[in-house]
Amino acid sequence: MTVPIAIIGTGIAGLSAAQALTETGHTVQLFDKSRGSGGRMSSKRSDAGSLDLGAQYFTARDRRFVTEVQRWQSLGWAAEWTPQLYTFQGGQLNMSPDEQTRWVGAPRMSAITRGLLDGMDVHFACRITEVYRGEQHWHLQDAEGGTHGPFSHVVIATPAPQATALLAAAPKLAGVAAGVKMDPTWAVALAFEKPLDTPMEGCFVQDSPLDWLARNRSKPGRDTTLDTWVLHATSAWSRQHIDLSKEAVIEHLHGAFAELLHSAMPAPTFSLAHRWLYARPATGHEWTTLADVDLGLYACGDWCLSGRVEGAWLSGQEAARRLHESLQ
Template structure:
């Protein structure tokens, strides 16, 4: 194949598709609007160390993903965390979540800080246009691996696919990281709440391989609360979630020496889908993401692998 395959999105789904296509010996090019890979498994560098503001970790049931986890563990970019009360291993990146995506990215050709705004079909190939007006291509096939609302706009050349992506409701989530000078008197490292404000709290600095300067916790708000407070200033979000966390623990928290907030506008799908991936095989346009399945890291991996499988079957 002389022309490359374009993959828009370098989160877990896009990287999974890229991994499968690279194994098949096909040339490809990744694009992502962010400065680096990973999406919600990326990490935020801060003055106290790296913080996992997105997905705190994940389970793996898929045999193919488990095989990859063995490789990632051997490479030192992943480890199981026994702090989570679950019969299945709970996996985290080491020394930060973004180590997983960095390992998958490797030497794959990627253009970061490049937001693709349009995907259009020429006579015999695909072209991409970014928000700076720069055209990229030609490409033989395109895989769109971004959140459903963004995917819908990029799939306009395949109306059936665009309509399906547009039907997906994505939930937003506010995330807050707090750093304390001393460890909080909490016996558990992961907490989930049946609550109007807080969805979960994770002892981020207790994960394997961390070297954070402060005892750090990452709090995730519920989708419902986030929807009601999408435009709340970050300082107010921090105050609300820190207060809710103290109430749930039943104790006064010491003043945080560090605090940061991040809003995930498209954190996970409101309901599960069973599509695997979307495909216009004849046209050479495909879409994948955790929204095609269950909103999990594993779902994103499986969806990307499925998109690659459908593309390879169309050749």
């Protein structure tokens, strides 16, 4: 009997590792505490259509990732996004054309992780709380008291603070993960019946509680019935207001948006707020992946590299490569 490999987390890092391991002939089982895949690349279905509340777009620099993104594009999971970009600084809005190629999932960000999940053995709404070693193999304990296993290896693909607890069997790795600080982000979506009078489709914001905003309908394949915007607060503002009610967060960020447009903004017909506790690592690292090869325990994620979607994907690839090589 083949003992499968467990992968905890179905964000881009976990799915990248799952894909690479499956391609080299391994059997994997995936676990995720959410009801669906994607982690911070997930999309939220709402009365205003599907909304990308986490990752807004991604770029591809490493040739391996460029090749993978081209594959996603050929499968219809990803498309190029060419927004009218602006910057807002010192009270001034300026156009900000650049040469950067930006990609998004199509028709929503989660199309990519959904595509990668196809045919995989996955347990959703299953929060793993402990990874422990039996006589020969690994076992997982979930929040409901259920156990899963046996597994030959375990790949932990969750944000660093969650990975720390799951790495208890490898104190050195747990110590490294514990040292990673991850920043929070409050995200707000606002929808308007009548399109806002601005050519802006994306904006990098400074000197404001806002850090970024995007016009949803400018992304390929999105619902265009309403003019829906996604706003991200800065890490500093989000940390300062981490326990603010969702209503108050919406009010604050709606106000900051109106200030930026210098206009009396209509009340939105729809609004929602989402708090990402671990939106991005505060600093970039160069580990690529954390591994205790003798134990058969691995950790990967954007926090092991650049904090970007590309970093998460490369980290998952590296975890899979090291695991596969340990068996050769």
